[in-house]
Amino acid sequence: MSSDIVDRITAHVPSHGGSNKKLTGVAQFWLVFRYISLFIILAMIILPIYVLVINSFKGPTVYLPDALNLPKHWTLSTWPEAWAALGVPMMRTLFFVVQSSIISAIIGSINGYVLAKWRFRGSKMVFTLFLFGMFIPYQAIMIPLVQFNRAVGLTGSIYVLVLAHVVYGIPICTLIFRNYYAAIPDEIIEAGRVDGASMVRIYRSIMLPLSIPGFVVVLIWQFTSAWNDFLFAIFLTGGSPSLAVATTALNFITGGMQINYGVNMTASFMASIPTLLVYMFLGRYFLRGLLSGSLKG
Amino acid sequence: MVLPHPIILAENGLLMRKSSVRLAAALAAVALVVTGCSSSSKTDSAAADKQLEIFTWWAAGGEKAGLDGMQAAFEAANPDTKFVNSSIAGGAGVNAKAVLVSRLEANDPPDSFQAHAGMELDGYVKSGKLEDLTSLYASEGWDKVFPADLLKTLTVDGKIYSVPVNIHRANVIWWNPAAAAKAGITAAPATLDDFFADLAKFKAAGITGLSLAGKGDWAIAHLMDWMLLASMGPDKFEGLFNGSTSWTGPEVAAALVNFQKALSYGNKDAGNLEWPDAGKLVTSGKAGFFIMGDWASAQWQSDGLVLGTDYTWAPAPGTVGIYQWLSDSFTLPIGAKDHNAALAWLKVCGSKEGQDAFNPKKGSISVRTDSDLTLYDSYLQAAAAEWKVDRLVGSTVHGVNGNNALMAAYSAAAGKYLSGGAKDNAGLAKDLAAAYEAGKA
Amino acid sequence: MSKGKSKAHGGITSRWGGFFFVLPSIIAVAIFVYGMIAWTLNISLSNKNSSAVHNPKFVGIANFTGLIHDERFTHAFGNLIKFTVVFIAGTLISGFIMALLLEKGIKGEGVFRSVYLYPMAISFIAMGTVWNWLMNSTHGEGAAGINLILAKLHLSFLQSDWYVSPKSSMYAMALPAIWQMSGYVLALFLAGFRGIPDDLREAARVDGASEAKIYRYVLFPQLSPTFLTVLIILGHISMKVFDLIIGISGKTYITDVLAVYMWQVTFDFTNYAKGAAIAMVILLMVAIVVIPYLRYVNKSEEYN
Structure with a gap:
């Protein structure tokens, strides 16, 4: 998909839904209908998030029959306990997630560039084999992965998670960048080559600046999936308290035999704040870039 | 709230590069050897080991508080050893077991891990993952202060592989005195007939008779386990797990009729509820009876409820004089990095001080017959008294009677039945028989 | 195919191209994806049905055929569908x-x-x-x-x-x-x-x-x-x-x-062998869905 289409997705399209034009009765009806439908969908999308958020401000006594109601007294009383459990793990998560996302993006960008523009014999095969890697169920490889980490002496370090997310992020990151670069006309590369620029130089001075939206997508994608990952986190850290991350720490609170729903809700919300913020503030860039690199037939 | 400063993270090795972590580890190892030489005279304690890593699923609440108590006891005796609690939560250790399995497979065991005492350890024992601790029982005198019935259950081919730290009781019936009064119930139901009569009274008073928790299946299996015991008696019940009682015979069929009848008095949304939710139905007077282990009492007390006023208890109907027990225990995996520290830890686990630091907070009783009862609340005191005189029978759902495979299939069978998937009682009996077979494989 | 795609092409194809830049990823994917799938496949064809089995033997597709008669498996399979x-x-x-x-x-x-x-x-x-x-x-x-x-x-x-x-x-x-x-x-x-x-x-x-x-x-x-x-x-x-x-x-x-x-x-x-067999079934189901698609993508790109 070319970038002009990407622009069109997010562009205002005045010719169809233009609000300044005088609308006929039928068109007016459809407009109202569309808005009502959109708002109903909005309500359905928001509902679970609303339940999560409001129950974080009700203090310790949160219970089911009252789950949909706004707090009678807004309080932050459950927040210190949730923070005590989640604060350090969340900082740790931020630390490793940022690293793994950046490394993933760089690797994905290089792979994507080569597979889109500097193909070698069998590069299509390589790409297809990479893609298949996106689809494996991770439970299936957990035991060998733990054994591998043990063998290379990585256990006990947060870098086990960096490694896992970088390696298993190669397929999706490569895919996004490859599709992104594929949309850039070859003439640009040709022109660079005529000027005597090397492959690396073309990448650095032409492709890299063009691929900022691709980076945004990959960074957000990897950030979210690493932040929300539970499977790798729980297995590869082996329960070590000095390696607890957001999801495993959250599981301490929500997964115990004794349940305090107030703290449970607060912690769940707290652990979701960073990714929610990312989607709130960077969502539209994400959308843009995602579409430019989506698995598109 | 103050965010942790980067330096704090750096101290944890987080901000170091991989290579520098390795280097630091190497330096630490050298330092260890050097300091180890100078203090080698102290061979009795864990001093030779810099740290102790234990693996539990106690992450929060009373369980964590109890564990902290034992930790303090350990640290007092072994001041030079750092205590590391690797814990993974997940109702009854569902996630913890998975991670543990992966670590044992990778030969990266913790120094000691938590598991239910009894057949749950079977798989670890058979695969040669655990050290024989029998000599510890003699040297620490546990063979004299632990009940003989319990020791018999712990012993596999003449050897004992774990140290139990507590005893929970599974067959307890809980109710709210106010709700019972409203329904005209004045005494605890001692027999199953009394129980069903009382359920009818609750129903007549517009109160759900029996509170059920179906989420995750095990709490329903817990109820079924009690009903089998109550209907069949302890000998026939135990026979189910040694092959002398048939799962598809008339005794089980009769028990399952009772189970079916009990379920018919249950709350409709059982499938959505975890046991604390179901417990709340009882303490808030919305439901009559609740069959649950005595950890319920600890949970409710931490919620600020008062024993005797907000809730009360009795041995579950049909099992008066029987103590259906389960126990958390600690083990010593073969290949543990800090062997001496692990032994020191196990000694604390079995000691009077350790158990009396742990159990009042955990809401369980000490395994030992010589514990200091003044530290325990009235329920636990009564439980401890009965522990000494009652017939002891293991809990199936909590690892005493069968291994992990049996437990999982047993719970699934009950969950399937609750959801209507087993069609009828004969179907359930068949599934239970299959669960028993799964445990033998 | 969306029309907007047609102006970009496959770039330069040569014998080595950018191969060496992709090599680290190829190695990583080979080990962590395919190596570990192979490991799982290997387990699924063995008799490592409990942790007590220390020297697993090859038993063919026994673990797979066993699944057909496993009521829990068919139940889970039906649920998944x-x-x-x-x-x-x-x-x-x-x-x-x-x-x-x-x-x-x-x-x-x-x-x-x-x-x-x-x-x-x-x-x-x-x-x-x-x-x-x-x-x-x-x-x-x-x-x-x-x-x-x-x-x-x-x-x-x-x-x-x-x-x-x-x-x-x-x-x-x-x-x-x-x-x-x-x-x-x-x-x-x-x-x-x-x-x-x-x-x-x-x-x-x-x-x-x-x-x-x-x-x-x-x-x-x-x-x-x-x-x-x-x-x-x-x-x-x-x-x-x-x-x-x-x-x-x-x-x-x-x-x-x-x-x-x-x-x-x-x-x-x-029961590692049976677990691995179930994992292979999941993988197979994914493959049935994905591989034709990957081929389709590859083919349709050739038209550009």
């Missing part, structure tokens, strides 16, 4: 409707679009309790969650048992999944719509086609590649569904699916 059908259909339809509503552009489109994506930001480890509450099965008096909302809207007849009834359990479990993914599908379809050149629409309009006909005969056919893409993405997510089930209903028989059962078999029963 039900879940997949409802999840894919539901997400496709809701995402498509959302795209239709937004496709022509509307004031506030950006807000709707981004909010519709929010569910993707939150994990089911965090949303588990909320969804369990929303799908509380009590009817009538004492209803909670969605059933309560339905009662307040005077739609009590729509109240459901959600996941606690064997008939509806997997359909109910698909609901949170639809909730999470429909915004993403909306985005893909919106891209599809906006990728259709305006002249096509205009030409049809000039020919006097009604709006409905334009959609039916001009626009929808253009979306078939998008449709296929969405199908594949949702299909493979569905086959692997795990966090959602564990987060909402836990390891409960009634909502058992292959990934959860595989977890239990491997880690609770320590």
Whole structure:
């Protein structure tokens, strides 16, 4: 998909839904209908998030029959306990997630560039084999992965998670960048080559600046999936308290035999704040870039 | 709230590069050897080991508080050893077991891990993952202060592989005195007939008779386990797990009729509820009876409820004089990095001080017959008294009677039945028989 | 194929090209993806049915044939199929409707679009309790969650048992999944719509086609590649569904699916061989869905 289409997705399209034009009765009806439908969908999308958020401000006594109601007294009383459990793990998560996302993006960008523009014999095969890697169920490889980490002496370090997310992020990151670069006309590369620029130089001075939206997508994608990952986190850290991350720490609170729903809700919300913020503030860039690199037939 | 400063993270090795972590580890190892030489005279304690890593699923609440108590006891005796609690939560250790399995497979065991005492350890024992601790029982005198019935259950081919730290009781019936009064119930139901009569009274008073928790299946299996015991008696019940009682015979069929009848008095949304939710139905007077282990009492007390006023208890109907027990225990995996520290830890686990630091907070009783009862609340005191005189029978759902495979299939069978998937009682009996077979494989 | 693609080409193909820059990734994928799949396959063909087996032997496909007679497996398999059908259909339809509503552009489109994506930001480890509450099965008096909302809207007849009834359990479990993914599908379809050149629409309009006909005969056919893409993405997510089930209903028989059962078999029963066999079945199902698609993508790119 070319970038002009990407622009069109997010562009205002005045010719169809233009609000300044005088609308006929039928068109007016459809407009109202569309808005009502959109708002109903909005309500359905928001509902679970609303339940999560409001129950974080009700203090310790949160219970089911009252789950949909706004707090009678807004309080932050459950927040210190949730923070005590989640604060350090969340900082740790931020630390490793940022690293793994950046490394993933760089690797994905290089792979994507080569597979889109500097193909070698069998590069299509390589790409297809990479893609298949996106689809494996991770439970299936957990035991060998733990054994591998043990063998290379990585256990006990947060870098086990960096490694896992970088390696298993190669397929999706490569895919996004490859599709992104594929949309850039070859003439640009040709022109660079005529000027005597090397492959690396073309990448650095032409492709890299063009691929900022691709980076945004990959960074957000990897950030979210690493932040929300539970499977790798729980297995590869082996329960070590000095390696607890957001999801495993959250599981301490929500997964115990004794349940305090107030703290449970607060912690769940707290652990979701960073990714929610990312989607709130960077969502539209994400959308843009995602579409430019989506698995598109 | 103050965010942790980067330096704090750096101290944890987080901000170091991989290579520098390795280097630091190497330096630490050298330092260890050097300091180890100078203090080698102290061979009795864990001093030779810099740290102790234990693996539990106690992450929060009373369980964590109890564990902290034992930790303090350990640290007092072994001041030079750092205590590391690797814990993974997940109702009854569902996630913890998975991670543990992966670590044992990778030969990266913790120094000691938590598991239910009894057949749950079977798989670890058979695969040669655990050290024989029998000599510890003699040297620490546990063979004299632990009940003989319990020791018999712990012993596999003449050897004992774990140290139990507590005893929970599974067959307890809980109710709210106010709700019972409203329904005209004045005494605890001692027999199953009394129980069903009382359920009818609750129903007549517009109160759900029996509170059920179906989420995750095990709490329903817990109820079924009690009903089998109550209907069949302890000998026939135990026979189910040694092959002398048939799962598809008339005794089980009769028990399952009772189970079916009990379920018919249950709350409709059982499938959505975890046991604390179901417990709340009882303490808030919305439901009559609740069959649950005595950890319920600890949970409710931490919620600020008062024993005797907000809730009360009795041995579950049909099992008066029987103590259906389960126990958390600690083990010593073969290949543990800090062997001496692990032994020191196990000694604390079995000691009077350790158990009396742990159990009042955990809401369980000490395994030992010589514990200091003044530290325990009235329920636990009564439980401890009965522990000494009652017939002891293991809990199936909590690892005493069968291994992990049996437990999982047993719970699934009950969950399937609750959801209507087993069609009828004969179907359930068949599934239970299959669960028993799964445990033998 | 969207038309916008045609001007870019495959770049330069040479014997080595950028091979050495990709080599590290090739090695990593070879080890961590294919090596470990091979390891799993190897286990699945052995008799490592408990941790007591120290020297596993090759037993062929015994573990696979055993699955056919395993009632829990067929139950989980059936559940997964039900879940997949409802999840894919539901997400496709809701995402498509959302795209239709937004496709022509509307004031506030950006807000709707981004909010519709929010569910993707939150994990089911965090949303588990909320969804369990929303799908509380009590009817009538004492209803909670969605059933309560339905009662307040005077739609009590729509109240459901959600996941606690064997008939509806997997359909109910698909609901949170639809909730999470429909915004993403909306985005893909919106891209599809906006990728259709305006002249096509205009030409049809000039020919006097009604709006409905334009959609039916001009626009929808253009979306078939998008449709296929969405199908594949949702299909493979569905086959692997795990966090959602564990987060909402836990390891409960009634909502058992292959990934959860595989977890239990491997880690609770320590039956590694059988667990590996189930994993291979999941992988096979994913492969059946994905490989034809990858071939299709490869082929259609050759036309450019």
